[in-house]
Amino acid sequence: MPAAAGARFAYGTKALRVISAGGRVTGLVTDRGVVRAGAVVIASGVWTPPLARTAGVRVPIMPVSLSECETTPLPPLFTQSIRAFGFGGHQRPSGEVVLSAGVNAVVRHDVTLYDLVDLPVWGPRLRAHRRDVKLRLGTRRILQQIGALSTLSPRLVPKGAPPPTPDTRIMRRAFAAMREVLPALRDASIRRYWAGMIDMSPDGLPIIDGSAGPRGLVLVTGLSGHGLTIGPGDRQDHGRPRPEGAHRPPDRGVPPIALRGRRHDAGEDDLT
Numbered sequence: 001m002p003a004a005a006g007a008r009f010a011y012g013t014k015a016l017r018v019i020s021a022g023g024r025v026t027g028l029v030t031d032r033g034v035v036r037a038g039a040v041v042i043a044s045g046v047w048t049p050p051l052a053r054t055a056g057v058r059v060p061i062m063p064v065s066l067s068e069c070e071t072t073p074l075p076p077l078f079t080q081s082i083r084a085f086g087f088g089g090h091q092r093p094s095g096e097v098v099l100s101a102g103v104n105a106v107v108r109h110d111v112t113l114y115d116l117v118d119l120p121v122w123g124p125r126l127r128a129h130r131r132d133v134k135l136r137l138g139t140r141r142i143l144q145q146i147g148a149l150s151t152l153s154p155r156l157v158p159k160g161a162p163p164p165t166p167d168t169r170i171m172r173r174a175f176a177a178m179r180e181v182l183p184a185l186r187d188a189s190i191r192r193y194w195a196g197m198i199d200m201s202p203d204g205l206p207i208i209d210g211s212a213g214p215r216g217l218v219l220v221t222g223l224s225g226h227g228l229t230i231g232p233g234d235r236q237d238h239g240r241p242r243p244e245g246a247h248r249p250p251d252r253g254v255p256p257i258a259l260r261g262r263r264h265d266a267g268e269d270d271l272t
Contacts, residue, residue, distance in 0.1 A: 025216030064107035065164035110138030
């Protein structure tokens with residue numbers, strides 16, 4: 001366990017700024033004081049860009065919301081996770097089926113002034129995937145950015161933000177599609193909806209980078225909704241320092257993951 005190894009957890013603490021000197025990380029400023037450290041790992045999901053910016057690193061992350069729902073309990077139907085075009089899901093041991101909108105699920109993004117920063121990166125991708133992203137104006141966030149005279153200040157990061165509103169229409173459509181494939185679901189009904197924030201990278205691949213900023217700074221972001229599934233592989237492949245430009249061995253059981261967070265600056269095409 002991390003605690004047994006000497007790790008300390010500071011729940012409810014907000015990171016404000018990375019401290020560095022002489023090209024090396026020396027700690028982190030928080031709303032509860034300064035933490036001195038020779039290494040800082042930024043793995044703060046959709047809130048990675050503001051903190052990374054304090055270390056001089058630009059990270060092209062787009063926060064999007066993705067909806068899911070859960071049915072009333074059913075007898076055991078399947079043990080595998082299902083992922084198809086239009087729907088996906090798995091059944092809990094207690095019988096409820098948790099549904100997603102499946103492959104190419106429609107996500108929602110609130111447009112703010114921050115989007116102007118990475119418009120050259122995200123503009124072509126949004127045009128190419130315009131049917132998969134629902135855009136709406138983030139008026140409240142824009143007013144906050146104007147008031148702070150900044151789009152990336154860590155002080156704009158909320159402490160305990162409420163979850164986004166789920167898109168119930170999309171989930172009802174996914175539920176109907178899954179019922180066509182699994183008629184046993186016709187005996188169930190949706191009992192709750194929810195949504196969560198996902199840190200999307202421009203090519204849908206994680207950004208895992210230990211060389212983009214001062215020595216000792218590591219970025220782990222852009223997991224694009226797959227953090228729990230690819231986390232063990234990331235830990236196995238990237239848990240030790242690698243020489244500059246080194247790549248993962250080709251015999252791993254997970255697809256190759258680009259290590260350089262700055263790969264998007266070069267204007268690379270989406271990886272499929």
